[in-house]
Amino acid sequence: MNHQHINKIALVVLLVIAFGLPLVVRSATYLHILVLLFFYAYLTTSWNIVGGFAGVLPLGHAAFVGIGAYTSTILSLQYGISPWLGALVGGVLATVAGVIIGLPTLKMRGAYFALATIAFAEGLRVMVENIDYIGPLNLNGPRGLQIPPMETGLTHFMFATKEPYYYIILIMLLAVMLLTYLISRNKLGYYLMAGGEEPEAAMALGVNVARARLIAMAVSSFLTALAGTFYAQFSLYIHPKSIISLDMSFEIAFIALIGGRGSIAGPILGALLLRPVGDFCRIYFGDTLPGLHLIIFGLVLVLVMLFQPRGIQEPISRAYQALLNRLIPITPGR
Amino acid sequence: MTMLQVEKMTKQFGGLRAIDSLDLTIEKGQILGLIGPNGAGKSTAFNCIAGAFAPTSGTITFEGRRINGHKPWNLCKAGLARTFQIVKPFASKNVLYNVTVASFINTGSRKIAEEKALAVLESLNFAGKKDMLAGNLTIADRKRLEIAKALATEPKLLLLDEVMAGLRPNEVDEMVDILKALRDRGITIFVIEHIMRAIMALSDRVVVIQFGKKIAEGTPAEIANNENVIKAYLGEDYVVARN
Amino acid sequence: MLYIIEDMINGVLMGSIYGLTAMGLTIIFGVLKVINFAHGSLLMVGMYAAYWAISLTGIHPYLALVIVIPAMFIFGYYLQDIVIKPIFIAEKNVREPITVIIVTTGIWYILDNLALLVFGPQYRSLSNNPLQGQMLELGEMFVSVPKLYGFITALVTAGAIHWFMKNTLMGRAIRATSMDREAASLMGINQYRIYNVAFGIGAATTGIAAVTLLPFYNVFPTVGVLFDIKGFIIVVLGGLGSISGALIGGIIVGLIESVGPQFMTATWTEAIVYGLFLIVLFVKPSGLFGQKHDW
Numbered sequence: 001m002n003h004q005h006i007n008k009i010a011l012v013v014l015l016v017i018a019f020g021l022p023l024v025v026r027s028a029t030y031l032h033i034l035v036l037l038f039f040y041a042y043l044t045t046s047w048n049i050v051g052g053f054a055g056v057l058p059l060g061h062a063a064f065v066g067i068g069a070y071t072s073t074i075l076s077l078q079y080g081i082s083p084w085l086g087a088l089v090g091g092v093l094a095t096v097a098g099v100i101i102g103l104p105t106l107k108m109r110g111a112y113f114a115l116a117t118i119a120f121a122e123g124l125r126v127m128v129e130n131i132d133y134i135g136p137l138n139l140n141g142p143r144g145l146q147i148p149p150m151e152t153g154l155t156h157f158m159f160a161t162k163e164p165y166y167y168i169i170l171i172m173l174l175a176v177m178l179l180t181y182l183i184s185r186n187k188l189g190y191y192l193m194a195g196g197e198e199p200e201a202a203m204a205l206g207v208n209v210a211r212a213r214l215i216a217m218a219v220s221s222f223l224t225a226l227a228g229t230f231y232a233q234f235s236l237y238i239h240p241k242s243i244i245s246l247d248m249s250f251e252i253a254f255i256a257l258i259g260g261r262g263s264i265a266g267p268i269l270g271a272l273l274l275r276p277v278g279d280f281c282r283i284y285f286g287d288t289l290p291g292l293h294l295i296i297f298g299l300v301l302v303l304v305m306l307f308q309p310r311g312i313q314e315p316i317s318r319a320y321q322a323l324l325n326r327l328i329p330i331t332p333g334r
Numbered sequence: 335m336t337m338l339q340v341e342k343m344t345k346q347f348g349g350l351r352a353i354d355s356l357d358l359t360i361e362k363g364q365i366l367g368l369i370g371p372n373g374a375g376k377s378t379a380f381n382c383i384a385g386a387f388a389p390t391s392g393t394i395t396f397e398g399r400r401i402n403g404h405k406p407w408n409l410c411k412a413g414l415a416r417t418f419q420i421v422k423p424f425a426s427k428n429v430l431y432n433v434t435v436a437s438f439i440n441t442g443s444r445k446i447a448e449e450k451a452l453a454v455l456e457s458l459n460f461a462g463k464k465d466m467l468a469g470n471l472t473i474a475d476r477k478r479l480e481i482a483k484a485l486a487t488e489p490k491l492l493l494l495d496e497v498m499a500g501l502r503p504n505e506v507d508e509m510v511d512i513l514k515a516l517r518d519r520g521i522t523i524f525v526i527e528h529i530m531r532a533i534m535a536l537s538d539r540v541v542v543i544q545f546g547k548k549i550a551e552g553t554p555a556e557i558a559n560n561e562n563v564i565k566a567y568l569g570e571d572y573v574v575a576r577n
Numbered sequence: 578m579l580y581i582i583e584d585m586i587n588g589v590l591m592g593s594i595y596g597l598t599a600m601g602l603t604i605i606f607g608v609l610k611v612i613n614f615a616h617g618s619l620l621m622v623g624m625y626a627a628y629w630a631i632s633l634t635g636i637h638p639y640l641a642l643v644i645v646i647p648a649m650f651i652f653g654y655y656l657q658d659i660v661i662k663p664i665f666i667a668e669k670n671v672r673e674p675i676t677v678i679i680v681t682t683g684i685w686y687i688l689d690n691l692a693l694l695v696f697g698p699q700y701r702s703l704s705n706n707p708l709q710g711q712m713l714e715l716g717e718m719f720v721s722v723p724k725l726y727g728f729i730t731a732l733v734t735a736g737a738i739h740w741f742m743k744n745t746l747m748g749r750a751i752r753a754t755s756m757d758r759e760a761a762s763l764m765g766i767n768q769y770r771i772y773n774v775a776f777g778i779g780a781a782t783t784g785i786a787a788v789t790l791l792p793f794y795n796v797f798p799t800v801g802v803l804f805d806i807k808g809f810i811i812v813v814l815g816g817l818g819s820i821s822g823a824l825i826g827g828i829i830v831g832l833i834e835s836v837g838p839q840f841m842t843a844t845w846t847e848a849i850v851y852g853l854f855l856i857v858l859f860v861k862p863s864g865l866f867g868q869k870h871d872w
Contacts, residue, residue, distance in 0.1 A: 055675070056675075057675055057678060057679065059682070101855075104858065104859040105858065105859075108862060110675045110678070111611070111612040111675075111678055112813075112858060112862060114612075114614075114678060115612070115809050115813070115858070116855065116858055118806065118809070119806065119809070119810070119851050119854050119855055119858075120851075120855065122806055122851065123848060123851030123852065123855070126844060126847050126848060126851070127844070127848050129844075130842070130844035130845075131844075185444060186442075186444050187438045187442050187444070187447075190431070190434060190435045190438055190444075190447075191435070191438065193424070193427070193435075194424055194435045197424045197425070197426065197427075198422040198423075198424055200418070200422060201418060201422035201423075201424070201483075202435070203405070203406040203407050203410075204384070204406050204407075204410060204415070204416050204418070204484075205407075205410060205415075205435060205436045205439070205483060205484075205486075205487055206407050206410035206411050206436070206438075206439040206487055207407055207435070208405075208407045209407075246802070250682065250686065253682075254683070254686075257679055289694055290693060290694065290698070291689075291690035291693040291694055292690075292694065294686055294689075294690040295686070295687050295690045295691055295694065297683075297686065298683040298684070298685075298686035298687035298690065299683075299687055301679065301680070301682075301683035301686075302660065302680050302683040302684065302687070305664065305676050305679050305680045305683070306660075306663055306664065306680070309667070309676055310426075
């Protein structure tokens with residue numbers, strides 16, 4: 001019995017809990033909260049590919065969520081195309097957008113990239129808010145698009161209860177975590193990390209830093225757009241202020257940063273910590289102290305950056321390691 | 335065969351001519367040292383060759399191909415590796431990870447890259463520290479890591495920028511041995527150094543520049559007795575005194 | 578035709594005010610070499626400060642400058658000193674401290690939502706202020722008086738800062754630090770104190786902009802966001818670190834916004850501003866008057 005074994009067992013236990021939760025939690029409200037928790041964990045993990053590993057700061061990722069959501073919704077409402085297919089189309093569109101933004105800016109100072117992402121996201125939101133039709137495609141401006149209840153079933157990506165959505169987002173989350181893990185353990189991950197930490201040194205070692213970052217951006221945008229489709233099918237209503245909002249972009253970035261960008265557990269830990277805090281504040285203080293959770297997020301972010309710039313995952317994983325060492329001391333020579 | 339040829343290279347920064355019509359040749363398997371008083375332009379020459387910036391005029395030829403203004407990563411893939419005077423380790427990662435980044439250059443498999451990295455570390459007697467965080471290394475070890483990383487890119491020509499700076503005399507001697515062993519493995523080396531005992535012990539040939547111009551070239555023994563060189567470093571009086 | 582000239586004049590006036598709002602951002606960047614993402618929130622703080630100062634005392638809006646300028650300076654000075662300086666120190670050797678961006682974004686969030694909490698979401702405006710809705714008649718054209726005041730203020734402020742940088746000891750110290758912080762510190766200049774001062778000046782400038790906006794612009798918690806983004810656009814257009822660039826960049830934006838609606842809907846005008854930003858970013862990131870950076 002060694003550390004590897006314990007880690008594997010812990011993983012299996014967590015998976016069992018995750019998959020078994022809906023059997024225990026029957027309340028629709030709580031399931032809803034859990035679904036959104038996983039949704040944000042998915043978003044932050046996807047964000048992490050470019051914001052964490054690559055070391056740049058995208059602050060407009062909600063734009064990709066919006067592209068995904070609008071693409072699949074329009075295709076399904078107007079042309080009857082299955083949302084699954086629409087999700088892929090949305091993903092491709094988002095990738096194109098991400099690459100266009102990234103191409104010139106990923107070579108420059110990080111601040112410029114951050115600004116470009118904000119400008120793109122806000123510009124997109126303003127455009128969508130004010131356009132009703134692009135050619136034959138109906139965007140419906142600020143009123144947004146509503147998805148009427150249609151046939152349910154997997155092919156239609158529509159279900160009457162929350163459970164199927166829960167499982168879908170959970171599987172998406174696990175897939176993205178696995179992908180992130182694989183990237184980090186292979187050439188792209190090594191190159192991204194090197195370029196993020198010491199770009200000049202990396203370049204002298206054969207790493208085309210800008211290109212690696214661009215690849216990361218493309219992957220991240222694609223995955224983020226898929227989540228947009230999920231959100232559309234889950235809430236059945238999308239409009240610019242909710243789905244292409246700066247708030248969402250910032251929340252994604254903040255969670256990843258607080259959790260610990262550049263690590264795999266970081267974004268998840270961040271989401272696990274902050275989403276419930278946010279929900280709690282929204283439910284209990286929504287009327288009396290609006291925006292309280294955002295203040296808390298901001299404060300936590302500033303404090304974390306001052307004292308634990310690598311995120312809360314660092315002290316947590318150190319504590320975990322210490323715990324492991326207590327249970328099973330490492331034998332020398334291992 | 336000629337590994338590197340620099341012809342009439344000039345680098346101008348606005349009104350300042352840092353390098354003036356410099357000619358340089360490095361033969362395969364040679365160790366060439368570049369020395370000169372402070373401000374002579376050694377780093378500028380180095381950086382032009384290494385691709386940090388392009389020369390204003392002149393040509394740099396590597397293995398017969400012109401490489402003016404080529405990007406650093408392409409140069410590295412072509413077999414030209416460099417170290418940095420101010421070492422830049424990936425501080426948050428361990429030594430093995432640092433070198434593995436470099437050895438990915440010719441492979442896509444992590445397994446192979448790690449094996450190659452380990453081999454490089456072993457050849458430098460460094461494998462014992464493979465799990466140490468790069469940020470926690472001593473300065474001498476960091477310099478060794480810097481060389482390990484450059485070595486892991488499987489270079490034909492290695493450009494070393496003041497790798498001895500900050501080392502104690504016994505560490506300098508160790509480094510000289512390491513570099514000579516590299517040369518014996520077939521790697522051509524171009525060194526900039528201030529530490530005379532290192533350069534003289536190491537180099538096959540030495541080039542001396544002052545105010546961006548070459549003032550002498552020859553074996554270490556020839557250089558040590560060259561009037562112009564002595565004048566450049568120590569001033570007129572010493573030349574007169576010697577005579 | 579006359580309308581276009583009228584629009585252009587008002588566009589230039591409003592643009593100069595935009596430039597004034599962006600001036601603080603460009604000063605902070607020019608010296609600290611970081612983009613202060615909390616810039617819009619500083620403007621918001623300045624506007625609320627001026628609003629309360631004026632509402633509670635009933636003084637002429639521009640008199641509020643006496644209170645707002647020192648208040649904002651102190652606020653900016655200590656914000657930099659307490660929150661941002663530690664990160665600068667920790668990341669001394671990092672070529673670009675991204676963490677500063679992250680922290681200023683956090684500050685943006687905190688300030689905006691704190692304002693929401695404390696002041697509520699309602700839009701406030703200075704009703705019954707002496708400048709409200711005043712128009713100057715120029716032949717058949719009408720020029721907005723508060724904007725005219727703003728224009729003059731913008732020019733005066735730009736001139737004052739320019740004079741300060743050139744002729745005072747502190748100003749020269751600031752310029753030295755922004756040119757080469759290591760050399761400056763070797764001359765005995767405490768670079769962190771300079772940063773504090775520069776941040777204070779940037780905040781104070783933003784406070785001035787807030788006062789000029791108040792007579793005709795509503796205050797609400799997220800008023801800063803729009804100016805924040807426009808501020809970025811303006812400083813990129815005009816060149817980071819250049820005060821005249823900020824003014825000119827602002828005027829360009831102001832002109833587009835005022836003349837644009839003659840030819841297209843207001844939304845497209847906004848979209849053009851964003852588009853122009855992205856184009857400048859892609860084509861000439863150093864802007865019209867910016868310093869050359871190593872990318």
